[in-house]
Amino acid sequence: MPKALFILTSHDTLGETGKPTGFYWEELAAPYWILADAGWQIELASIKGGKPPADPSSEEGDAMTDEVRRLLADEAAMNKLAHTQKVDDVDISGCDIVYLPGGHGTMWDLPKSQALGDLLARAWDKGAVIGAVCHGPAGLLSARLSSGDPLVHGRRVAGFTNSEEDAVGLSDAVPFLLEDQLKAQGGQHEKGPDWAPFALADGKLVTGQNPASSARVAELMLEAAGTPAAD
Numbered sequence: 001m002p003k004a005l006f007i008l009t010s011h012d013t014l015g016e017t018g019k020p021t022g023f024y025w026e027e028l029a030a031p032y033w034i035l036a037d038a039g040w041q042i043e044l045a046s047i048k049g050g051k052p053p054a055d056p057s058s059e060e061g062d063a064m065t066d067e068v069r070r071l072l073a074d075e076a077a078m079n080k081l082a083h084t085q086k087v088d089d090v091d092i093s094g095c096d097i098v099y100l101p102g103g104h105g106t107m108w109d110l111p112k113s114q115a116l117g118d119l120l121a122r123a124w125d126k127g128a129v130i131g132a133v134c135h136g137p138a139g140l141l142s143a144r145l146s147s148g149d150p151l152v153h154g155r156r157v158a159g160f161t162n163s164e165e166d167a168v169g170l171s172d173a174v175p176f177l178l179e180d181q182l183k184a185q186g187g188q189h190e191k192g193p194d195w196a197p198f199a200l201a202d203g204k205l206v207t208g209q210n211p212a213s214s215a216r217v218a219e220l221m222l223e224a225a226g227t228p229a230a231d
Contacts, residue, residue, distance in 0.1 A: 001041045002227060004097035006032070007087055007116065007139065008046040009105035012053035015173040022053030023103035026211045027133050029067040031099060031218035032077065037230040038222055040097070042080070047109045047116065049086030055103045063211070088115040096225050098123045099218075102134030102160065102211070107174045110139035111181075117142030120151060124204070131221040133199070133208035134160045138178055140207075141185060153186035156202040158209045161191050 006028065014021040036042055046052040057063065071077050092098065098120065100110065110116055120143035123130055130151070132140055137159035143151035162179045165171045183189050191209055192198030199208035199216040204224050208217035222229050 001039060002096050002225070003041045003043060003094050004035050004099060005043045005045060005090060005092060005095045006099045006101060007119075008044065008052040008084060008101060009103055009109055010046045010048035010052050011105035011108040014104055014170070015108075015175070017173050020053065020056055021104040022055045023101050023105060024055050024134060024211055025058040025068045025071070026063060026065050027101035027103065027136065027214045029065065029071040030214040031101070031131075031133075031221070032071060033067050034215060034218035034229055035097070035222065038227060039230075040227075043085070043095070044080045045085040045087050045090050047087050047113050049084055049089070051082045052084055053105060055105070058103065058211075087113060087119060090119060092119060092123050092126075092128070095123065095128055097129045097131065097221050099130075099221065100132035100136035100139040101214075102132070102136040104135055104170065104174065106135045106138045107176070107178070110136075111141040113139075113142055117144060121145055124151060127204065129204045129206060129221050129224045131206040131217050132159070133214050133217045134210050135178060137182060137207050141181055150185035150187075151205070152182055155187060155205050156190055156200055157182050157187040157205070158190055158198055158200055158207040158213070160210060161194065164194050164210060167194060
């Protein structure tokens, strides 16, 4: 059975606002089920290990998708989520996909994690697919390849846009603007309309713009890994 590793944020506070944040449920749930239903084993890790914090807004209204409900109702999945591995301790030797779900929490701890950066570089060197959606590409900023170049340098990438950050009123709350930093590292940033699904693959690097892009990111990761999604 092929194996995928999902790495979640452990950061729970939205900067100086004091509001709670964390990972975004849809960005975990939609890829989780698309890969699981295609026969993949899913392992969960986080920056600190243990139970990662969820953004409470991702459990409200339209954010509560069928995939999120399915995940919340799945005892085995929720048990894995309550006991994630610490990213420092993860063995990626058997992983063919490494995926970074978003949520605003990722903006604080993923880019600063040397362990994550090293893991992503090792995964890339061994030919694994690396995927990220929404704010998840913040984690890509931590990765330097053996050449010394940033992982995103010269590659097509997507992520939460400056205009979307403005729309949610958090441009001044986050430590940086993701679109700007992806460009600063040499990424060829592409985007679609705000809130519309937009995802792309550049070889084995797969990225998406926002929560609505989560399912397409999962499909593209499977394509890049050479395995189709379930019908």
